[in-house]
Amino acid sequence: MNSKKKGRFRGLKPVAFLLCALALGALAACSPEKPDVPEPAAFDPQEPLTICFDLDSVLDPRHYSFSQDGSSKYTGAKQRREAVEQLLEAMKAQGGPENVQVEFVEGVGDERDGQLTRLRAELMAGAGPDLFVVCQAGDGRDLFKFPEKKMEDGLFLPLDRYLEAPKFMDPGGMVQPIWDAGKSADGRQMLLPMTYDISVVAMRAEDVTLDPEKNYTLSDMLSGGTPWLTGALAHKIDEIDNTFGWNVISLAFGQLADYKKEELRFTQEDLGEILEGLLDFNQRANRGELGDLPRGVGVENPVNLPSAIQEKSWRGDDLTLAPLYGREGGVTARVIHFAGVNANAGNPAGAFWAADFLLGEDYLQSSDFGMYLWCKTLPVCQNLLQEDKPLFYQRDKKNPEVNSTWSLNEDEWRAFTALRERITDAEYPTVLDGTISQAYFDMFYSAEDEPARKKVITETYSKLKMLLGES
Missing domain, CATH: 3.40.190.10 (Periplasmic binding protein-like II)
Structure with missing residues (x-):
């Protein structure tokens, strides 16, 4: 009897080992591949x-x-x-x-x-x-x-x-x-x-109540609940209308695309909500409905900060630099x-x-x-x-x-x-940025009613997906 049992189990061992090997192989197949990072090549100064x-x-x-x-x-x-x-x-x-x-x-x-x-x-x-x-x-x-x-x-x-x-x-x-x-x-x-x-608005620190723990968002800038943020956005909207808006508006969206999945990181509804929100804000500002807000001076890039504020009476005061915050917070x-x-x-x-x-x-x-x-x-x-x-x-x-x-x-x-x-975050400028800005300008200057604005949003989102697909 013992010999039969011994023989039976001995015959099953190869099967057990095979099953274990298959299981381990399946686990290995399911685990993510290790990224390919090559070892440094030898440096030769004479090599072309x-x-x-x-x-x-x-x-x-x-x-x-x-x-x-x-x-x-x-x-x-x-x-x-x-x-x-x-x-x-x-x-x-x-x-x-x-x-x-x-x-x-x-x-x-x-x-x-x-x-x-x-x-x-x-x-x-x-x-x-x-x-x-x-x-x-x-x-x-x-x-x-x-x-x-x-x-x-x-x-x-x-x-x-x-x-x-x-x-x-x-x-x-x-x-x-x-x-x-x-x-x-x-x-x-x-x-x-x-x-x-990165484009900012320079403001006197005494006009700003900055909470270092708060994740400010575009909604905070649009709502008027934080006056200095609303004032910064009002100044930035003026610049969008008159100078370098092409490199500003898209930053409100944060990272625009997932290039591995080749997908936009925002929906058509998000596009419409942000552009409509900025457009409505612009119109309220033009009608004088925003009230008396702290204002600053636009700085296309902080490297120009000294020249941007040199003629301001408050140069030498403590400063706060207000960026354009994203729809989900953060600064891009x-x-x-x-x-x-x-x-x-x-x-x-x-x-x-x-x-x-x-x-x-x-x-x-x-x-x-x-x-x-x-x-x-x-x-x-x-x-x-x-x-x-x-x-x-x-x-x-x-x-x-x-x-x-x-x-x-x-x-x-x-x-x-x-x-x-x-x-x-940081991203690389692409045609996606300019396409978003162009949509804002089309809505502001050409689209006279809501159906026309919705058409701009629909066509723009389709164009963004097409451009991304051609990347």
């Missing part, structure tokens, strides 16, 4: 490196001349070439890449269109430059129309392992919500943000310049070396290349822009040792860092 600079899609007044008819002409080629030549020499002096080929994408015109077509074809074929350094305009003429989608598509090399031991930059010293905008949905660092912007900024390494780079180590060098705080602060980048943007390095760490803006042509700089005094810096702590 190719860098593509697309720096002029935003019309920087330092690099363009403007005619009365509204046309513009690029005049910055000499400064651009000299800045990059100095960059290459500085890298070489630090033991960096020595065999570097450079391509500049022109800012406007047919030549730019041809370059973009060729570069996109190269990337689709698994080729292209090793490193991209890009200025993002969001007007549909960008090399990467939707950078966040390209992160999800695997166009860029994950840099997490490289960032464990950078030589020049300090990843922990970056403005983290901006820096995190370079991460894909699974948390890998695909892009390296360099600059950002926009990444303007960034660097990315091609996933198919022939020299990934050299590409990261160059990006690492560019993002070093000292180099961003005072180099000619850094000066070429800054067009009313903020550096991702969180210590720059203080009085003892000014941002170099432009060299005097007659006396190269004399530099124009931007910095914030102690009171301005305190207000700026308080604002920065409220930034929760």
Whole structure:
């Protein structure tokens, strides 16, 4: 009897082991895949490196001349070439890449269109430059129309392992919500943000009762229950009507899309509610129904804060910088310049070396290349822009040792860092932003009744989904 039992159980052991193996295999199949983060390649300064600079899609007044008819002409080629030549020499002096080929994408015109077509074809074929350094305009003429989608598509090399031991930059010293905008949905660092912007209204602190624990929302600004927020929005609405509204309205929506799922993060009803709310607020403001509200001065970007308030009687008083809060709370900024390494780079180590060098705080602060980048943007390095760490803006042509700089005094810096702590997200400008702003303008200037406004909302939402689908 014992021998039979022993034989029976012995015969079942292989079956049991097989069942266990199948169960473990099923569990492994159900568990999420570990993100692919490559180990750093060995760096060889002699290995060829190719860098593509697309720096002029935003019309920087330092690099363009403007005619009365509204046309513009690029005049910055000499400064651009000299800045990059100095960059290459500085890298070489630090033991960096020595065999570097450079391509500049022109800012406007047919030549730019041809370059973009060729570069996109190269990337689709698994080729292209090793490193991209890009200025993002969001007007549909960008090399990467939707950078966040390209992160999800695997166009860029994950840099997490490289960032464990950078030589020049300090990843922990970056403005983290901006820096995190370079991460894909699974948390890998695909892009390296360099600059950002955020539009605010500067107000006297004595006119503001700011609760640091409260999650302010767009509804708080619209309702009138918090007078200083309503006053800030009233000022911002004036600017939307008259100046740079295209880069403001979409920030009320926060993150616009989930690029991994290729879905908008808001519904058509959300779109209508926000645009109708802003339109109604505008009309009440024009009718004088908002009452006597605290007002401030619009600041397109805090880097311009000193000049924006220099003629105000309250300059020198404590300040509060009021942003446009999102529909669910939080504050969204926009990444303007960034660097990315091609996933198919022939020299990934050299590409990261160059990006690492560019993002070093000292180099961003005072180099000619850094000066070429800054067009009313903020550096991702969180210590720059203080009085003892000014941002170099432009060299005097007659006396190269004399530099124009931007910095914030102690009171301005305190207000700026308080604002920065409220930034929760950052995104890259795209055609989605302009489409939302255009809908607001169409509703304000063209749609004369409710059916017409609803038509604008319906058509705009359909267009947004179409644009996202083409990303």
